[in-house]
Amino acid sequence: MTRVSEEAAVDADALLRRHGLQVTAQRLAVLRAVSDRPHRTADDIYNIVRAEIGAISRQAVYDALAALSDKGLVRRIQPAGSPARYEDRVGDNHHHLICRTCGRMVDVDCAVGYTPCLTAADSSGYEIDEAEVIYWGRCPDCVTATTSIQ
Ligand SMILES: [Zn+2]
Ligand SMILES: [Zn+2]
Numbered sequence: 001m002t003r004v005s006e007e008a009a010v011d012a013d014a015l016l017r018r019h020g021l022q023v024t025a026q027r028l029a030v031l032r033a034v035s036d037r038p039h040r041t042a043d044d045i046y047n048i049v050r051a052e053i054g055a056i057s058r059q060a061v062y063d064a065l066a067a068l069s070d071k072g073l074v075r076r077i078q079p080a081g082s083p084a085r086y087e088d089r090v091g092d093n094h095h096h097l098i099c100r101t102c103g104r105m106v107d108v109d110c111a112v113g114y115t116p117c118l119t120a121a122d123s124s125g126y127e128i129d130e131a132e133v134i135y136w137g138r139c140p141d142c143v144t145a146t147t148s149i150q
């Protein structure tokens with residue numbers, strides 16, 4: 001597992017360069033925002049970055065996210081019926097839990113151990129390199145909220 005946040009504290013500049021990306025204040029700020037607050041949407045990240053560095057366009061944030069996910073520095077998750085979310089926990093093929101009520105998303109490790117869920121019951125001859133599992137349900141807060149209303 002690679003966490004950009006740990007490396008970023010040391011040298012985010014070098015990290016970007018190592019992945020062939022030009023280092024800009026905007027990319028660094030976007031990377032930091034994703035690292036600090038995983039599983040947020042591009043719009044959330046735009047608001048976080050704008051509060052932090054001031055002048056930045058929505059398009060610049062979208063472009064930075066595209067460049068970072070392109071190079072594998074951030075992972076883009078696209079749940080059904082939700083805008084894409086971004087995180088910097090990449091390369092370990094972990095899965096996600098999503099609350100249907102409030103949309104909160106959290107990480108969950110794979111169900112079967114080290115090579116996460118890559119052994120399909122029937123691979124149909126495909127060479128499999130990724131398994132994406134999303135568990136849908138309600139988070140503890142939302143369960144508590146509805147229980148206390150009743
Ligand atoms: Zn919830
Ligand atoms: Zn995650």
